[in-house]
Amino acid sequence: MVWLGMVLCDQELESDQRKEPVCNDCNLCVDICPVNALEEPEIKQQVCWDYAFGDDEEKQVWRIACHKCRDVCPYNLGSENSILMKGE
Numbered sequence: 036m037v038w039l040g041m042v043l044c045d046q047e048l049e050s051d052q053r054k055e056p057v058c059n060d061c062n063l064c065v066d067i068c069p070v071n072a073l074e075e076p077e078i079k080q081q082v083c084w085d086y087a088f089g090d091d092e093e094k095q096v097w098r099i100a101c102h103k104c105r106d107v108c109p110y111n112l113g114s115e116n117s118i119l120m121k122g123e
């Protein structure tokens with residue numbers, strides 16, 4: 036549920052320590068992807084993009100049609116997904 040971006044600068048900066056795990060290798064995201072874009076170590080970005088993003092010609096808007104991999108992730112938004120943990 037994040038967009039990654041970057042800022043370019045010429046300073047050397049130290050990275051922060053990672054405070055919590057961000058993945059437990061549960062494979063839920065891999066299993067739920069309707070187009071198998073996550074089966075390789077690297078995401079098949081074009082396959083995901085073609086399926087999940089694009090113009091909705093009926094509504095004349097750009098839309099995100101799929102985020103199943105993020106919905107199912109127990110670490111969604113960087114914290115434990117409480118709905119999933121309750122089994123709901």
Ligand code: SF4
Pocket residue numbers: 067068069070071072073082083084086087101102103104105
């Ligand atoms: S957004 Fe949808 S198509 Fe893309 S990797 Fe996630 S589940 Fe697969």
Ligand code: SF4
Pocket residue numbers: 057058059060061062063064065104107108109110
């Ligand atoms: S669903 Fe989340 S925790 Fe599970 S493998 Fe995918 S990224 Fe990792």
